[in-house]
Amino acid sequence: MNKTRKSKFPIIFKKELKDLMTPQALIPIVILFFLFYFMGDIIGSLSDDHTVTINIDEPGISDGPPAEMTVSANSLVGFIDEDNSELSNYIKDNIRNFGVIPVFPEAADPETAMNQLESYDFAGEEVKIQTLIVIPRGFEENLLIGNYASVDAYSSIDSFGMTSMIAGASAHTVTSAVNNLLSQRLYEIYGGDPNININYIKFPVYSNDFTYLNNITQNVNASMVLGYVTSQTVFLPIIIFIIIMMSTQMLAASIVNEKTDKTLETIMTTPMSRMSVLLAKILSAAIYAGIYAGAYSVSYKRFMDSLGGSDGNYPDEFISSLEKFGITFDITAFAIIGAQLFLSVLCGLAISMLIGMIIEDMKTLQAYLMPVMFLIMIPYLLSMFLDINTLPAIAKILIYALPFTHTFTAATNLFTQNYTLIIFGIIYQAIFVGALLTVAVKIFNSDKLFTLGQIMAKKNKGRNKKSAFANLLKK
Amino acid sequence: MRNLLEVKNVKKLYGKKEAVKGVSFEVGEGEIFALIGPNGAGKTTTLRMISTLIEINGGQITRGGVDVKKSPEKVRELLTYLPDEAGAYKNMTGISYLRFMASLCANSDEEAKKSVEYAEEICSSLGDALYEKIKTYSKGMMRKLLIARAVMTRPKLAILDEPTSGLDIINGLEVRNFIKSLTQSGMSVLLSSHNMLEIDYVSDRVGIIDKGLLYAVGTPKELKEKYNAANLEEVFVQCVKETESKTGKGGETA
Ligand SMILES: Nc1ncnc2c1ncn2[C@@H]1O[C@H](COP(=O)(O)OP(=O)(O)O)[C@@H](O)[C@H]1O
Ligand SMILES: [Mg+2]
Numbered sequence: 001m002n003k004t005r006k007s008k009f010p011i012i013f014k015k016e017l018k019d020l021m022t023p024q025a026l027i028p029i030v031i032l033f034f035l036f037y038f039m040g041d042i043i044g045s046l047s048d049d050h051t052v053t054i055n056i057d058e059p060g061i062s063d064g065p066p067a068e069m070t071v072s073a074n075s076l077v078g079f080i081d082e083d084n085s086e087l088s089n090y091i092k093d094n095i096r097n098f099g100v101i102p103v104f105p106e107a108a109d110p111e112t113a114m115n116q117l118e119s120y121d122f123a124g125e126e127v128k129i130q131t132l133i134v135i136p137r138g139f140e141e142n143l144l145i146g147n148y149a150s151v152d153a154y155s156s157i158d159s160f161g162m163t164s165m166i167a168g169a170s171a172h173t174v175t176s177a178v179n180n181l182l183s184q185r186l187y188e189i190y191g192g193d194p195n196i197n198i199n200y201i202k203f204p205v206y207s208n209d210f211t212y213l214n215n216i217t218q219n220v221n222a223s224m225v226l227g228y229v230t231s232q233t234v235f236l237p238i239i240i241f242i243i244i245m246m247s248t249q250m251l252a253a254s255i256v257n258e259k260t261d262k263t264l265e266t267i268m269t270t271p272m273s274r275m276s277v278l279l280a281k282i283l284s285a286a287i288y289a290g291i292y293a294g295a296y297s298v299s300y301k302r303f304m305d306s307l308g309g310s311d312g313n314y315p316d317e318f319i320s321s322l323e324k325f326g327i328t329f330d331i332t333a334f335a336i337i338g339a340q341l342f343l344s345v346l347c348g349l350a351i352s353m354l355i356g357m358i359i360e361d362m363k364t365l366q367a368y369l370m371p372v373m374f375l376i377m378i379p380y381l382l383s384m385f386l387d388i389n390t391l392p393a394i395a396k397i398l399i400y401a402l403p404f405t406h407t408f409t410a411a412t413n414l415f416t417q418n419y420t421l422i423i424f425g426i427i428y429q430a431i432f433v434g435a436l437l438t439v440a441v442k443i444f445n446s447d448k449l450f451t452l453g454q455i456m457a458k459k460n461k462g463r464n465k466k467s468a469f470a471n472l473l474k475k
Numbered sequence: 476m477r478n479l480l481e482v483k484n485v486k487k488l489y490g491k492k493e494a495v496k497g498v499s500f501e502v503g504e505g506e507i508f509a510l511i512g513p514n515g516a517g518k519t520t521t522l523r524m525i526s527t528l529i530e531i532n533g534g535q536i537t538r539g540g541v542d543v544k545k546s547p548e549k550v551r552e553l554l555t556y557l558p559d560e561a562g563a564y565k566n567m568t569g570i571s572y573l574r575f576m577a578s579l580c581a582n583s584d585e586e587a588k589k590s591v592e593y594a595e596e597i598c599s600s601l602g603d604a605l606y607e608k609i610k611t612y613s614k615g616m617m618r619k620l621l622i623a624r625a626v627m628t629r630p631k632l633a634i635l636d637e638p639t640s641g642l643d644i645i646n647g648l649e650v651r652n653f654i655k656s657l658t659q660s661g662m663s664v665l666l667s668s669h670n671m672l673e674i675d676y677v678s679d680r681v682g683i684i685d686k687g688l689l690y691a692v693g694t695p696k697e698l699k700e701k702y703n704a705a706n707l708e709e710v711f712v713q714c715v716k717e718t719e720s721k722t723g724k725g726g727e728t729a
Contacts, residue, residue, distance in 0.1 A: 011578045015564075022566070261562030266624075269526045269556035270579045271548050447529045451489055 008272045009280065016284035020250060025288065029295050037299040076101050077174050078117045078132035078154075080108065085140035090185060091178055098177035103129060110134055110154055114212040118156065130156040131170045132212075133178070143186065146196065149205050151178060155222035156212040159387030160229050160412045171222065175207040211325070214417050218321035228314065229327055233411045239296050240341055240407055241380045247289035248348035248376075249369060251281065255356030256365045265450070278444045282349055282437075289345040293338065327415040336422060337410045343429035344407040348376070350436035357443050358452045379405035387412060389421070400425075403432040476503040479538070479632055479663045480525070486533030487520050487687075494520045496687040497534060502632065502665050505658050509678035510667040511707065517687040518667035519559055522636050525665065526556035555580075557625040559636040559667075562617065565610035569601065569620050572609060573627065580628045594627035597653070615646035622650060626657060633657065635666040639673060651677045671707040683711055690714040 077095075079102045081088045092102050103122060105113040110132060117129040134152035142149040153171035182204050190196045209221040258264040267277055322328050351372055359365045379402050382388055388399055388409055399405050406425030413421045443449055478501045487495040495517040502508045510518045523529045525536055527547040536543050543550045563572050573594045574587070581587035598605055601616055612620065618638065625633050638654065639647045655677050657664055668674050674681060675695045683690045683698070691698055691714045695707055702713040 008579055011575070015575055019564070019566075261565070262558035262560065263562065263564060265523075265528055265558045266556065266561060266576075267579065268528060269551055269554070270576070271552040272579055273548065450523070450529055 008270075009276045012267070012272070012276060013280040013284065016254075016280040017287065019254060020284050020288045025246075025250065029292050033295045033299045037302055074130075074170055075099050076103055076120070076122060076127060076129045077170070078103055078105050078113060078120075078129050080105070080110065080113060080132065080134045082108075082137045083135045083139040087140040087143060087182065087185065088135045091135065091181055094181055095174075095177055098180060100174055100177050105132070110152065110210070111212070111215075111217050114154055114156055114217065115215065118158075128158070130158070131174060133171075133174055143182070143204055146200065148200065148203075150208045151175065151205055152210060153207040154210045154212050154217060157222055157225060158213075158416065159390055160226065160233065160415060171207065171209065175205065179203050179205050211321075213325045213327070216324060218324055220318055220321045224318065225322065225325070225327070228318075228322065229415060232329060235300070236337075236411055237380050237384050237408050239300070240344065241376060243289055243292050243296070243341065244344050244348045244376050244404065244407075245373065246292065247285050247345050248352040248372060250288065251285040251349050252352035252356040252359070252365055252369060253362065254281065254285075255353060256359050256362055259356075259359075260361055274445050275441070278353075278441065282353070285349050286342075286346065289349075290342070293341055293345075325415075326417060333411070333414050336414060337407075340407040340410045340422075340426060340429065343426065343433060344404050346433045347403045347429060347436065348372070350433055350440055353440045354436065354443070357440070357449055375402055376404050378402065379408045383408035383412070389413070389416070389418065400428075403429045476506065478502065479504045479506075480543070481537045482521070482525065482534075483537065484534035485521065485524060485531055485536060487517075487524060487529070488532045494687055495524070498682075498684065498687070498689045499534075500682045500689060500692050502663055503679075504631075504663055505661050506680065507654065507658055507664045507666070507678045509674045509681045510665070510684050511671045511674050511681050511711070512667075512669065512684035514669055515686075516669075516684045518669075518684060519636055520687075521684070522556070522634050522665065522667060526554060526634050527551055528556070553630060554632040554634055555625040555628060555630045556634045557621055557636060557638060559640070561621055563609045563621065563624075566608060568608055569598065569605040569612070569616075570595070572620065573598075573624060576624050577627060586628075590627040590629075593629070594623040597623040597627070600649070615642055618642060618646070618650060622653065626662065629660065629662060632663045632665060635664060637667055637669065639668065639670065647673065671711055675707050681707065683707075683714055685711075685715055688718070690718050 077100050079092055081092060095102055103117075103120060105116045105120070107113040107116055114132055117132060119126050120129050122129075132154040134154070136150065136152060139149050139151070153175055155171045179202075183202055186201055186204055190201065208219070210217050211220050211222040211225050213225070255264070258267075264277075268274060319328070323330075352369070355365065355368045355372070359368055379388075379399060382399060383405070388396060388405065389412070391399070400421075406422075406429055410422065410425070413419075413425070443452065481499075481501045483499050484497045485495060485499070486493065486497050498517070498521055500508070510521060512518055520529070524531050527543070527550055531544065538550070538553075564575075567575065570591075573591050577587040577590040577594070578584075581590060595605065598619055601619060604612065604616060605620075609617070609620070622635065622638060625635060635654070639650050642650060651673060654664055654666065658679075666674075666678070678695065680692065680694050681698065682692045691701075691710070693701070698707065698710045699705070702710045702717075704710045704713055
């Protein structure tokens, strides 16, 4: 008995796999594969003539703001004045005129100062300040002998949502404000001197950009870092979305099809265990999703390599800074995102299986799959447009209660070294999948597989005063 | 004649609704037993319980005095089940479907091969269509394929739910003749039909079922004599009337 039961599994498993590997199912994989495989080259060639040139030509806004005003945290900027000269003090005293409110962290070392600024007590309120300007020793000396001078501009990146772009631009704003201030001042000093370079008068100061991320600083421009991360992750959510949706729809459709054709009943009256039937279905759907994810990973990796690899458009030093930040897609990142994607797929499969069991026909199936689609779409859209970790606690909890969210935020959490959330996410997803699968297996092994659908259909039809939902609750 | 299985006072509840309210009959070895009754009588429910698809909520089904509930997988080795209005995997060819089902049921390649050969014999009227995709099949072709599938393993009992429903006269006749011929090889057939007239010729014994109750069991001849009726349809009308006036039970709506 036992021996025969075991030997059945490959047979039905093969059938299930074949069922899924139809041309309709494989075409999207192939398209996707080639899309990403070559998209890297295309975008790479586009971004060649998209190089950033430092060009500061904003006119000075010399009308000072009113003495009292509410300021957004973005206008708070930390200053460390190593020069402590007349000109550096002139900057600190007058930069308010350009909408920049200077604050002065206690630490003299920029990295420690950035750390302090992350939660800075400003007029009794804790604010997060993401920009720090360090005026180096010799600043004034340089300027007064007619040399260009530099300031060190530190920008912190704490998230990779769209809002973080604004913070990234802030250092640039401050530098141009400094230039405007000094431009006026130097004009007063050198005004009529015909030997003086007009460019020097206009832009005497350039910034030496640093990025502060994951508690370390690197000598790279924050906008460039954000741009790099965005270019690498912008397609990630849509791929995750497609993979989960595809596998979910396919399994549900496969179960409902088998029910309408009564092939499920037929198979279940053969001397074969129901668990084999179920396992074959889940496993083949998971393998399908796995192939999908694999094809995506390979092509996507290639896509990213062509953007940021050694032969890409980014200089090696830039890439090595990113590696120090821990924001490159290395094997660990792939493994973690892959694992969370797999868990999300399993979750989708378990849900679709439950739906497939209570649904009798394809039309109803579509209606029931819609809410599931939204469950996947909500974290998808949210993770694209904002950093969920920066939301208020309640919103955060609600969104993270959706098991799919953890996959969509995997990359961001990895890049911000939010390992607790990643581990919690994996555990939560695993528990969720386990619970759903247990329920699905219970139903599959019972009468309900054949009776639940009709009971639901009847309840929906009859007694339209009381909703089917109310009836279910009553049970 | 020995009994292949005994159905004893079997009941089925769907939620609160009692779809089958205590049905008892036996199927003998090599016998064709037909459950006849209108739509919604409880035929499919009864057949599903016997084929172990759904649980029994009362009574029992025994084989040689042993409750079959204890080893459903063993029971399934003895029987095959053809669901009402069944289909098959549309992207398979007829022959690959037969092969697939044969290998699911058989214990060895040899056995599977034999089953497929027998099925091919049964389906000979399909000709080359057997090698075409099932989605191209007509209803008659599909039914022949599925019946061949149901009997190819030469089960002790073939359970066929409405095997002739929806077929034209020719196809219906062909199927009935084929079912009739099965008992020569010792197979038992338990079938159902809402068409009471066509069942007369096919079945050795019939059970008349309505509203979850079995009203009468016997050979068509016995029943027609007992109720002084010209055909099984009249028998049905007579015994529903009789039971209702006696017990008032049949009139109850579920
Ligand atoms: N899955 C189910 N859930 C609820 N009620 C059902 C289900 N299947 C059948 N019924 C009800 O049980 C009764 C018997 O149905 P069935 O056995 O299919 O009848 P038949 O096959 O004789 O037409 C009918 O009233 C039907 O509506
Ligand atoms: Mg029926």
